[in-house]
Amino acid sequence: MTTTPGFHRLRDFVVAMTRLVDAHGCVEEALLEGARPLLAALIAEDDWLPERFAQPDATHYRQFLLHGDPLGRFSLVSFVWGPGQRTPVHDHSVWGLVGVLRGAEISVPYRRTGGTPALAAGTPARLTPRMIEAVSPVLGDIHEVSNAFDDRVSISIHLYGANIGAVRRHVFDPVSGAAKEFISGYSADVVPNLWSSAGR
Numbered sequence: 001m002t003t004t005p006g007f008h009r010l011r012d013f014v015v016a017m018t019r020l021v022d023a024h025g026c027v028e029e030a031l032l033e034g035a036r037p038l039l040a041a042l043i044a045e046d047d048w049l050p051e052r053f054a055q056p057d058a059t060h061y062r063q064f065l066l067h068g069d070p071l072g073r074f075s076l077v078s079f080v081w082g083p084g085q086r087t088p089v090h091d092h093s094v095w096g097l098v099g100v101l102r103g104a105e106i107s108v109p110y111r112r113t114g115g116t117p118a119l120a121a122g123t124p125a126r127l128t129p130r131m132i133e134a135v136s137p138v139l140g141d142i143h144e145v146s147n148a149f150d151d152r153v154s155i156s157i158h159l160y161g162a163n164i165g166a167v168r169r170h171v172f173d174p175v176s177g178a179a180k181e182f183i184s185g186y187s188a189d190v191v192p193n194l195w196s197s198a199g200r
Contacts, residue, residue: 006047007192007199013042013076014067014194017159021073028095031074031161032134035097039159043099043130049078049155050192050199054102056082056153062187065165067194072163077186081105081154086146088171089119090182095136095161103147103154104128110142110174118177127156136161142172 016038024030042048053064057080066076081103089110098107109122119142126148127133135141147154158164165186170179192199 004048004050004197004199006045007050007197009042009045009048010066010192010199011194013038017074017076018069021069026073026161028136028138028161032095032097032136035074035159036132036134039097039099039132039157040130043101043132043157046101046129048199049101049157052190053078053188053192053199054080054153054155056080056085057187058082061085061087061147063165063184064188065186065191066157067191068163068165072166073161075160075163075165077158077160077164079156079158080187081147081156083152084147084150087144089142089144089174090171091137091141091169092135092160092164093137093141093162093167093169094164095134095138096164097132097134097159098127098145099132099157099159100127100129101155101157102129103149103152105154105156106146106148107133108144109140110144110172111140112142112177117175119172119174121174
């Protein structure tokens with residue numbers, strides 16, 4: 001068994017995040033404000049993510065569930081990006097915080113124009129380790145994300161205000177604005193054992 005020395009960091013995050021949603025319910029502004037320092041502390045060290053939840057796929061990015069609140073109030077996910085991999089333009093329908101753990105990613109925001117093209121790309125942001133980006137239907141919820149590297153894996157840790165793998169979301173054609181509904185699911189049917197020192 002491979003030991004993950006800092007695995008307690010994940011367990012500590014889940015405990016603190018559960019207390020936060022207990023205190024604030026579904027008040028988005030309070031949760032974004034309170035969750036940001038918790039996520040920042042989690043991604044400040046890269047010694048806690050079990051290896052099985054950091055494995056890339058040769059053809060597409062992977063989304064591993066690290067913890068799902070039993071009441072569906074939040075979920076924590078590792079996104080593993082193989083070299084050059086990217087998402088389509090998509091939304092989330094819930095608030096979220098994205099923090100980079102390894103490598104780097106490029107996030108391109110989109111806004112509705114009311115004309116042609118239907119969506120306009122904003123300024124790309126390069127996110128490197130320890131940087132955090134917020135998304136929500138209030139702040140801006142449509143973007144495209146890609147691995148900043150063509151020769152290495154990048155990993156980001158995503159916190160969402162729902163069980164993101166079960167949320168009905170959309171991918172968009174930027175020119176026509178046509179939306180296609182999808183439910184992402186997850187890349188594995190297991191989650192880390194929070195009570196194991198190695199996360200297994």
